[in-house]
Amino acid sequence: MRTFVHLLLFVAAIVIAVGAFGPLVGSVDARNVQFDDIRNGFTNGWSLDQIGSHTGAFPTSLAIVLLGVAVVILLAALFGSRLAGWVGVLVGLATLGVLAWRLDDHFDHQLRTDYHHLLLSDTWGLYLVGGGLVVTLLLLLVPRERRRAI
Template sequence: MRTFVHLLLFVCAIVMAVGVFGPLIGTVDARNVQFSDLRNGFASGGSLDQIGSQSGSFFSSLAIALLAVAAVVLIAALTGSRLIGWIGVLAGLAGLGILTWRLNQNFDHQLRDDYQDLLTGSWGLYLFGGALLLSLLLLLTPRERRAPIGTPPGRVGV
């Protein structure tokens, strides 16, 4: 990978890790969403505030999965492996996709009627999602060209 890709992927991984601890939608943090909620769906008849007030184990929440995604992207930035970077980005997209699907399944009318939950106070989602999309674009950059053996420095593309 190119040097600026390494550097920007490193920054994106740090921004993703910071974004995990911010609010995703309204008062809902990644720590409030348990894996069982993603697997089975949220309880019907509830509100986003009730999800934001529930507490559970940190190790069984979405936050640990999103932190793992940030760690994988960080490892990809440090080692220069595109494959590891793609695994991290695709896992992050899957995590946010499942969360979006489950939130839309139970709270679609509330989110449509009161769209301020999506626009204000969602800086954790903006940080994580923005860094994830930037990581995706960085992994799409072309590889650095290698000079043939015996080519003097500065004569790569000539």
């Protein structure tokens, strides 16, 4: 990989790691969403504010997956592995996709009527994680450096 690709992948990994601790939707952080919520759906009768105030175990939260994605992208930047970069991007996008699917499954009406407040104000974690993944995806599409024949 080219030198600027290594440097920007390193920055993107840091941005994703910082975004893992920020709010994703409304007051819901990645630390508030547990693997059980992703697997079985959110508890019926709970609102987004109740999920945002719910604290669970950190090792079983969605933040661990996002931090793992950041580590894999960081390793791809350090060692120049495009395969590791692609794995990190695909896992990160799949994680955000499954979270969006589960939120839409349970909070469809609330997200449609109050999307301006929930998605456009104070969701810097979602913007950092999503932006870091998109930048990483674009960086992985940069062609490799050609070797000069001597």
